[in-house]
Structures are given as structure tokens and as C-alpha cells.
Amino acid sequence: MTEPTLSCPSPARDDGERITLAHGEGGRRMRRLLQERILPTLGITVGDSADAASLGNVGQSLAMTTDGYVVSPLFFPGGDIGKLAVFGTANDLAVSGAAVRWLSLGLIIEEGLAWSLLEAVLKSIAEAARLVGAPIVTGDTKVVPRGAADQLFLTTTGVGELFPVVPPGPTALRPGDVLIASGPIGCHGVAVMAARERMGFLPPPTSDCASLLPAVAAMFAKPIVPRAIRDATRGGTAAVLHEWAELSGLAMRVDESQLPITPEVAGVCELLGLDPLHVAGEGMMLLAVSPEQADAALEALRGTEVARFAQPIGEVIPRRLSPVLVRRGLGRELPLDEPLGAPLPRIC
Amino acid sequence: MRFLNEFRDPGLATRLIRDIRRMATRRWTLMEVCGGQTHSLLRHGVDAELNDVIEMIHGPGCPVCVTRSDAIDWLAQLCQLPPVLVTSFGDMLRVPGDRDCLLNARAAGGQVRAVYSPLDAVRIAQETPDLQVVFFAVGFETTAPATALAALQAERLGLENFSLLVEHVRVLPAMEMLAAATDCRVDGFLAAGHVCTVTGFEAYADFASRFRRPTVVTGFEPVDLLWGILHCVRQLEAGQSEVVNAYTRAVQITGNRAARDLLDRVYEVVDKEWRGLGTVPGGGLGLREPYRRFCARRRFTQTLLPSAVPPVATELPIHRPNRCRAGDVLVGRLKPTACPEFATACRPESPLGAPMVSDEGACAAYFRYSSSHATHEPG
Numbered sequence: 001m002t003e004p005t006l007s008c009p010s011p012a013r014d015d016g017e018r019i020t021l022a023h024g025e026g027g028r029r030m031r032r033l034l035q036e037r038i039l040p041t042l043g044i045t046v047g048d049s050a051d052a053a054s055l056g057n058v059g060q061s062l063a064m065t066t067d068g069y070v071v072s073p074l075f076f077p078g079g080d081i082g083k084l085a086v087f088g089t090a091n092d093l094a095v096s097g098a099a100v101r102w103l104s105l106g107l108i109i110e111e112g113l114a115w116s117l118l119e120a121v122l123k124s125i126a127e128a129a130r131l132v133g134a135p136i137v138t139g140d141t142k143v144v145p146r147g148a149a150d151q152l153f154l155t156t157t158g159v160g161e162l163f164p165v166v167p168p169g170p171t172a173l174r175p176g177d178v179l180i181a182s183g184p185i186g187c188h189g190v191a192v193m194a195a196r197e198r199m200g201f202l203p204p205p206t207s208d209c210a211s212l213l214p215a216v217a218a219m220f221a222k223p224i225v226p227r228a229i230r231d232a233t234r235g236g237t238a239a240v241l242h243e244w245a246e247l248s249g250l251a252m253r254v255d256e257s258q259l260p261i262t263p264e265v266a267g268v269c270e271l272l273g274l275d276p277l278h279v280a281g282e283g284m285m286l287l288a289v290s291p292e293q294a295d296a297a298l299e300a301l302r303g304t305e306v307a308r309f310a311q312p313i314g315e316v317i318p319r320r321l322s323p324v325l326v327r328r329g330l331g332r333e334l335p336l337d338e339p340l341g342a343p344l345p346r347i348c
Numbered sequence: 349m350r351f352l353n354e355f356r357d358p359g360l361a362t363r364l365i366r367d368i369r370r371m372a373t374r375r376w377t378l379m380e381v382c383g384g385q386t387h388s389l390l391r392h393g394v395d396a397e398l399n400d401v402i403e404m405i406h407g408p409g410c411p412v413c414v415t416r417s418d419a420i421d422w423l424a425q426l427c428q429l430p431p432v433l434v435t436s437f438g439d440m441l442r443v444p445g446d447r448d449c450l451l452n453a454r455a456a457g458g459q460v461r462a463v464y465s466p467l468d469a470v471r472i473a474q475e476t477p478d479l480q481v482v483f484f485a486v487g488f489e490t491t492a493p494a495t496a497l498a499a500l501q502a503e504r505l506g507l508e509n510f511s512l513l514v515e516h517v518r519v520l521p522a523m524e525m526l527a528a529a530t531d532c533r534v535d536g537f538l539a540a541g542h543v544c545t546v547t548g549f550e551a552y553a554d555f556a557s558r559f560r561r562p563t564v565v566t567g568f569e570p571v572d573l574l575w576g577i578l579h580c581v582r583q584l585e586a587g588q589s590e591v592v593n594a595y596t597r598a599v600q601i602t603g604n605r606a607a608r609d610l611l612d613r614v615y616e617v618v619d620k621e622w623r624g625l626g627t628v629p630g631g632g633l634g635l636r637e638p639y640r641r642f643c644a645r646r647r648f649t650q651t652l653l654p655s656a657v658p659p660v661a662t663e664l665p666i667h668r669p670n671r672c673r674a675g676d677v678l679v680g681r682l683k684p685t686a687c688p689e690f691a692t693a694c695r696p697e698s699p700l701g702a703p704m705v706s707d708e709g710a711c712a713a714y715f716r717y718s719s720s721h722a723t724h725e726p727g
Contacts, residue, residue: 197464270352272464273707329392329570330358334717337696 019118021111024143034141037115041122042105042129042136053137055102055159063098065089066157072150074121076195078187078207081154082121084282086128087211088233089158094216095229095285097166100132105139106155111146121152132211134158163220170228170288173248177227177316178294180287182215182307183208184260185237186279190268205264210283215307218300226287226297235339238277238324240286242338244316245323253325253333254314277326278339288316355569356392364574365397371581372401377533378580379680381523382540383410383708384568390717392570402577405533405680406713408522409540411487412439412706413678414622415515420445423484423513426648427458433476435469436484437491438462443702466491466498466512473502473510482644485514489546492516492633493607496614499639511644516633517620519543520551525628526679527559534680536580538566538573541595546611548603552591560589567595614639623702624675672701677710684711691715 023033039045069085090100105125109118129136187208194205212231219226230240237259241252254277261276269276283306289297294312301310317325322335354360380386386406389395395404408414424445427434434450441450441462454460459479463469466483473481485495495512502510519540526532539552544565556563562583566576576594583590593599602608611633620632635643671689676682684690684703694700696712703709 197468199464329356330361330394330397332393332396334391334393337716 017115019109019111019113019115019143021143021145024109024111024141030141037119038107038122038141041119041126043126044136053102053104055137058161061162062159063093063096063162064157064159065092065096066155067092069154069156070150071192073192073195074117074151076192076207077204078191079209079282080121080124081152082124083128083209085154085156086125086132086134087209088282089156090132090134090160091212091231091282091285093158093160094211094213095167095231096160096162097216097220097229098160098162099213099217100134100158100160102159103129103134103136104157105136106157107139107141108149108153108155109141109143110149110151111143113151118152121154125154128211132213134160163217165220165223165225167226167229170230170244170247172227173244173250173288173316174227174290175250175316175318176291177288178291178297178312179241179252179254179314179316180289180294180297180301180310181232181237181260181284181313182212182287182301182310183281183284184262184265184309185232185281185284186265186269186276187262187284188233188282189236189279190265190276193272194268199268201264201268203264205262205268208281208283210306212283212285212306215285215301215304215310218304218307219297222296222300224289224293224297224300226289226293228288229285231281231285233280233282236277236279236281237286238275238336238339241324241336244286244288248316249319251317251320251323251325252314253317253327254336255327256329257327258311258313260309260311260313275336277336352569355567355571357571361392361394361570361574364571364578368398368574368578368581369401371578371585373585375401375403376535376581376584377403377405378536378538378577379405379407379526379534380538380566380573381407381409381519382542382568383407383413383706383710383713384542385409385538385540385566385573386710387708387713387717388568388570389573390713392573394570394573398577402581405683406677406710407537407680408526408622408625408678409488409519409543410678410703410706410708410710411491411517412443413674413702413709414517414522414624415440415443415486415702416621416623417445417702419484419513419515420450421447423482424448424450424453424458426482426644427453427460428456431478431480432648433459433461433472433479433481434484435461435463435472435481437464437486439706439708440484440486442699442705444699444705466495467501470498470501470505470507470510473507474505477509480509480511480647482511482513482648485512485516488517488519488540488543489607489611490542492615493546493604493610496610499614499635499642500610502642503639511642511647512635513644514615514633514635515620516615517622517628518617518631518633520547520555521628521631522622522625524555524559525625525631527555527561529679531681534561536562536564536584536589538576538580539563539591541565541567541572541599544593544595544599544603546604546607548601548608549591549593549599550601556589556591562589563591565591565593565595565599567598622678624678626675674701674703674711677703684714685718687711 191207301307324336325333469483564576564579615633616636618634703711
């Protein structure tokens, strides 16, 4: 049975609670969605919107990054997809040695998404963009049929100005370099997993979703230039360590007892049989610094809110058979495997 | 974490290692039955610390590894039929059947979802009456009470769209089969602590005396394991073979009465095909009346889709056309690292058999924690 087709859509439905395909097909509904809802919520003045944003004459070295966000659920303790999209992009620039200056935003909306949800995400995007100090200068909105997306997908592109000296990257690592975690590991992954599966932990584990730019800037201001910085997102700390080992031709050794892990993350990982080293964070990064600069780097990091729990976790060592080693339990060094897809819980 | 950190205390562990060394007059061979124990032994380096006085061999206690492969293939086919949603513990999704694993079946368009509890599967069935929700009920007596509860819950709710593919296994009959084998090298057993939290360990007294093997109910942390090993060695040195509970903080002699009652109410003991081991008499659980109406095999082979899904064969060839020697690994005849395929043709990302996939599989434990091979991609 199908609903009777209205030849002339009732104007009242324009302000309905859900976004429909009609909102994505150009024309008046699309214009109204943009001009009356999306742009004001993002704090963008109506009338500014042209097909491309002019960034002016910058006269500075720039870096650019782009990332897609498909997290489910859209809202989780400690964050939401909007905050994640802005901070994630700002962090990708920050760990590359750049401060985000401009953002673009792509929205792919599944038809039927409640306006209230979209509005909440947009408000969160606006707030996060304000925090990192980068306006959203251009964007795009598409509405796709039900099932072609999962509620809402975001794409953010960030353009940032490079600091005068940037980290040379993992190929510059040397044996003896100190590995530092800027904060507790695995918080985001555990929070999203617990929210997605409605595991009912009380209090619910909270995501660490945050901008790392202040911590990176504090170091560069010293000036301390780490050899490598990387945010430990998908694949967690283990993925970063494996990547560094591969690119440097060296091995990474961390000490389990030194790892900053919150009791919530430790508890959930214990229960589900996961290794916190494999779980993603969204507001923490790994740094490799020369041994001479390690203390100063820790001091600079700990002076910022986002990295107040920064901690040395291990060191770079000459190449071994296993590229990443963890000193565990009774003190033995055991290899750490690379994460193999999404972690799945054990059954008993 | 309370009840965990104190059982990982390196100081206490070192003292126990010293005591075990002092006590042992020869090298003893012990089997830890549960895959969780295997992983903990390797992860914390307990086996290496004691290697000169104790040889640890790994038992069949990985539920994912011993689940018959044709059950996976059957579900991989079943989930392709539009009304069917297959739900499973996450572990099971990557385990290869003879043809496919459930993750690949999902990628090919099948409906498969990982759940954390069988009751989640019941909830999905309740919320989506258009779907036929099948839960893949695997595991030892540890997970069986929860699936029994799911059957009761489905009955209470009058759900006609929920069913179970029951592949539960019982650990003691498999231990009996191992101990009865003429080539059994095991001097003493570390029994699976989690299973005993449900079943208790009354039945183990008979096992220990009948097979003259000391049997120690053992936990999973390094101190628990060392405590279990110490009790085992003490008996071996004294020529005793009794059952001892070294996991007293979790296990009582009669187990968990409520959970045992649930098992008795919903299941009956059946002979069961174990992957790699063959048929274990009394080695499994099957639904009893009136809960057989939740049997997925019955529902989908007889009523709903008679032609679309082939029935599960009752007689299975034990030797697979595969180089995997999981059977030998599961009964402790072969160390994973001694397998010619280990870490070469057989790796977690391209497993030849279940023990390389599961979080409790012995091969996966060696792959993850042993430094005798490269954990990164070859080449």
C-alpha cells in the first residue's frame, strides 16, 4: 500500500521533522534547508555562500588533509560525529606540524534523518570549529535514499599553516628516542563500542575526542621538535608503533606498566578480551623525541589540558625480528601484533 | 582492578616460580585445558619461566576451535536467505568453515551480526518480527547457561522468529577421551576454571582417580596459573592424584546451582562431533523438549525452507583436505610452533584452521606472544 501522492506538497511539510530526498534535489527546499538551517547553525552568514571560498593571499607554507566520518552511533559519551570530524581533521594537521586555518564540510544525509539530530551535530561542528579557530569556508550537502548511508556521513577537509619547523617523521627515528603517549589510550574506541552495543556500563566510558593542537603548539613554542608525531586513531597505539617500525627500519619497545590507561578502559578491555593497545583514541597522540628533549617535551605537554597525563611509555630500539615489543607481566618482552581489522570480543 | 592486579603481582609470581622449581624433582608435563589459560601463560611468560621443570601442553578448551566446521558453512548459506539474520559471538565470525567464514558471508550480502549476549539476539528478534533471528550457540558450559536463558526468554515472549543453532560442548568428556588415549603424555591437568564456576568439580574427583592424573581447578591470571601448577606438582611428587580447587575465589564444589538447573532444564547431553577430535561421547549439549522448537536446524530444514538449505550432514569426515593439523594441536600432540605451516602459510590473516583465528586458539597465542617468528607480513 502506498501513500497517495500529493501533486502540490503542503508547505507545512517543508518544516517537517525529517529530512527528505526533496531537500537534496536543488531548488527551493534545498536553498531553504541551507540558508535557513544549515548555514545559520554553522554560524555562516547567508549570502557568503559562493561555489568556492577564496583563501586570499596567504604567503605561507600550507598543509592540507581530508577525512571521512561514518561513526555509529552519531552521539556517544564524550562526543559526536561533528566534534569528531572537526577535531580529527585539526589533529591530522597538528601532528603534521600545521595549525588548522580553514575547514570544508561535506554532509551526506540519509533521507529520514531527524532535523533535531542534524541540528545538534551542526551545533557541535560550529562549536568545535570555533575552538580550533578555523572557520568552515565551503561545503556541500547531499541527501541519499534510505539505506544508501547510515544516518549521516561527514567529510571534512582542513587547510593549515605549517609551523616554521615541523617533525621530520618516522624515517628520522633513532635508537634511544623516547616514546611518549600524550594521554590515556583507547578511550574513544571503548566509548563508541560500549555505546553502539548498549553495554550499559555505569558510568559509561567516555571518548577522549579533543583537539591536540594546543599540545603540539606548546611544544613547538619551546621550541621542541619531536622526530615524529601521530594521533593513535584507528588501530590504536599498536598501529602507530607498527607504522613507525616499518618506516624507520627500527623496532619499538613499550612497557605495559607505563601505559596510561583509565580504569574504565582497562575494565572494558579486560571484560571483552581486547588489548587497549589496539583500541583507538581521538584525543591522544604518540610522540618520538630525542632523549635529550624528552623531559622538556613532557613538561610542555603536561602544561596543556589535553595532554596533562602525558607519559613516557617506551623507546626506539635497533631492529629485532619482531618490530614492536611489549614488556608485559613478569617482565618478558613479547611481540605486539598488528591490529587485524576491528577488534572482536571474546566469548568466555 | 581489584581481584585482578593482585593476581598479576610479579613479586608473588616470582615466589611461586621459586617454590615450583624447588619442589620438582623431574620435568613434568601438564595440560592446561582452556585456551584462555594458554593465552595467559604465553602472554605473561609463565611457560617460558618454568620451561626446564614443566612442559605445558595445550588442551582442547577453545570453544571456537572445536565447533564443527560444517555448522559455520551451514550458517554462511542460511544468512543469505532474506528473512534470516545470523547472530553470533564476535569470535566466531572469522573462523573458517570448510567453505567460508561468516564475515565473508556477510560481505557477500548475508545478514550477520555480532552480539555480546544471546539475550541481545532475543531482543533483536522481538524488535524485528520480520526477521528470522538465529543465534549461533557455541561454547562450553560457561556460555551454555546464557543461551538456555535466551531459549526461556524466547518462550516467555512467544517468539516464533528466534532459533538457536546449538553447538555447545562439554569439557570433561573431552578430557576423558584425551586421558584414555594410549599415547597421552599428560601427567596432570589444570582444569578450566570458568567452566567449573558453572559445573563445580564433583565429577573431577572420579576423573582424577580413574585416570590417575592430579587435576587442579585453575584460574587465568599468572598467579592463579602458578598456584594451579604448584598444586599439581605437589601431588605428582607425592604420587597422589586428586582434585584440588586452586581457584577458590570463583569456584565452589557444586558450581552455580542456578546455572546448572538452567542447563538441565533446556539441554540434554548428546554425543558431539568436535572439530579436529572426532565424536566425543557425551561431549555436547542439545535442546530437549519442549525447547526443540527453537532448534534452527529443525526450523530451516523441515518447515521454512526445505529446499533452499541443505541439512547438516550427521556423519562428518574427520580428515579435511587441508594442511591444518588442528586436531593434533588440540590434543597436545603438536606444539603450534612445530607445525610446518605455522607463521608461514598459516597466519591470523590467512588461517588454515580455527586455532590460528580464535582469541583462545593455541596457534594464535603462539603467533601473538612468541618471538620465534616475524609477526609482520613476510617480504
